[in-house]
Amino acid sequence: MTPQEIAQRLITVAGSPKLTETLLSLQQELTIEVVNALMMETLGVYKQDAAKALLIATVMEKVSYHMKVAQGEAQALAISMKAAALNEFGRYDEALDLYEEAERFFERQQSWRRVIALRINQVAVLRNLGKYTDAIQLAQDAQKMLEKSKEPLNVYQATLEINVAWAYKQVGNLEAALAAYQHALAINLEMEHAIKAASVQQDMGILLEEMGRFDEAESLFETAKNTFFSMEQWQEVARLELNLGILAFRRAQHQKALGHLEISRTGFAELQNKSEVAFVDLYRSHVYLELNLLDEAIELAVFAEKLFRQLKQQWPRALVFINLARAYHRQGHLSLASQFYTKVRRLLNQLSAKPMLRQVDSERAALALDEGRIDTARRIGQRVLKQLDQKKEPLLLVRIWHLLAQCALLQVNPNLDQAEKYANALLSLIEQVGLVDFRADAFYLQGQIAEKRGAVLLAKVHYEESLTAVTILRQSLSIDELQINYMVNKLPIYEAGIRLLHDHFRG
Structure with missing residues (x-):
């Protein structure tokens, strides 16, 4: 039998009592070529079926025990494949330990190609653990090794660019991240690696979304999803549905977001990927929060946090804490919300996640308001305004301008000129970027300012514009229960319009 045939025979009995019997019967034929054939099978499935990849990697390890030649190399290859599968499962600490063990073996053998590949894989794991500074440092070390290598290692270069781009993104260097992704995409397109190119397009889409370039992000997501679907890469299809759901949520397309997230959750559940199911539940919690389904949002967030804690995933835990803080804030449990904001701020500082820190500080300012x-809210808001990049963080900029306008409006001696300046600026940006969910709040704010000035008719116009914006968004929700809950924190808009109408007739 050929090594490939032996590998297929072993895979058919993997996980069953027949495996040991088969290994013994084939012992004389178990060579490093068989291990390499099993490794190729693992590499072919670990992205879309991590459970199967882990099973094959376990077979590789057992094969190595029965080998008389190259046993050490076989074991190192086996544990590196186990690490790849465990990384997909979110078991990052275990994956990192195995990658380091494999690297030590290949370093002793002076197999530098293997060492480079393993270091690049470790960059990805460190990134997933939220250890961004360590990830960037290791990436720089791997880059030096690549530059010294005399072999064409474009595939490794592309993978390194992807991993370091993600780390740059988390520490706030978005331009460096985008440049790295573009380089990785160019390499993969040149090498005609369709699946890898689609993976880069997905990551670039996420980055462009962070930069407020939503149309470009959606286009990349759809292109990548079509590629993965045509090649039956179901795990990546599920991940694209998740990212499309997140994008729709950020564009206030709540019904569309829930649709994508439900498809994604079903896909990950069928693949038994608990870590990704938890991610989907986290973002479903975000949508429920915006629809004022607060108890449901808290329930999903608590469930997700429990799993993330077990998996030692710090970054998603931070996202959960933010959501819980928001939910408790809306429920009026301000002290509890403050505790979660303090907890998440401490965690984000450890992760050096500056962009997310700015977002949390903006929400702390809203809580203070x-x-x-008011003075505390203004001070925090102004600090965030100085720190953010107005061109690259439009969503946060809208939130901060809205906050500072409210501060100017609600202070003891209202500064209506300043409030109006912020209100006009945020409405202009909302229209420019397409953040339709904020239109109602922006018009309501303009109505409050006009009313404070005594311009009752103008205030009435703005309140009506706000009501129209709310109605459009409410009607985009197809389920009555969602529509009703969505309206809970929009009642002040209706009350303002009714009050002015009542005062008009009384006058």
Whole structure:
């Protein structure tokens, strides 16, 4: 039998009592070529079926025990494949330990191609663990090794660019991240690696979304999804549905977001990928929060946090804490919300995640405003305004301008000119970027300013514009229960319009 045939025979009995019997019967034929054939099978499935990949990697390990030649190399290859599968499962600490063990073996053998590949894989794991500074440092070391290598290693270069781009993104260097992704995409397209190119397009889409370039992001997501679907890469199809759901949520397309997220959750559940199911539940929690289904949002977030804690995934835990803080804030549990904001801020500082820190600080400012601490809210808001990049963080900029306008409006001696300046600026940006969910709040704010000036008719116009924006968004939700809950925190808009109408007739 050929090594490939032996590998297929072993895979058919993997996980069953017949495996040991088969290994013994084939012992004389178990060579490094068989291990390499099993490794190729693992590499072919680990992205779309991590459970199967882990099973094959376990077979590789057992094969190595029965080998008389190259046993050490076989074991190192086996544990590196186990690490790849465990990384997909979100078991990052275990994956990192195995990659390091494999690297030590190949370093002793002076097999530098293997060492480079393993270091690049470790960059990905460190990235997933939220250890971004360590990831960037290791990526720089791997880059030096690549530059010294005399062999054409474009495939490794592309993978390194992808991993370091993600790390750059988390520490706030978005331009460096985008440049790295573009380089990786060019390499993969040149090498005609369709699946790898699609993976880069997905990551680039996420980055462009962060930069407020939503149309470009959606186009890349759809292109990548079509590629993965045509090649039956179901795990990646599920991940694209997740990313499309997140994008729709950020564009206030709540019904569309829930549709994508439900498809994604079903896909990951069928693949038994608990880590990704938890991610989907986290973002379903985000959508429920915006629809004012607060109990449901908290329930999903708590469930997701429990799993992320077990998997030692710090970054998604931070996202959960943010969501819980928001939910408790809306429920009026301001002290509990403050505790979660403090907890997440500490965690984000450890992760050096500056963009997310700015977002959390903007929400801490909103909490301070609701607690009546206007000066504190203004101080935090102004600090965030100085730190953010206005061109690359439009969503955060809208939130901060809205906050500062409210501060100017609610202070003891209202500064209506300043409030109006912020209100006009944020409405212009909302229209420019397409953040339709904020239109209602922006018009409502303009109505409040006009009313404070005594311009009742103008205030009425703005309140009506706000009501129209709310109605359009509400009607985009197909389920009555979602429509009703969505309206809960929009009641002040209706109350303002009715009050002005009542005062008009009384006058």
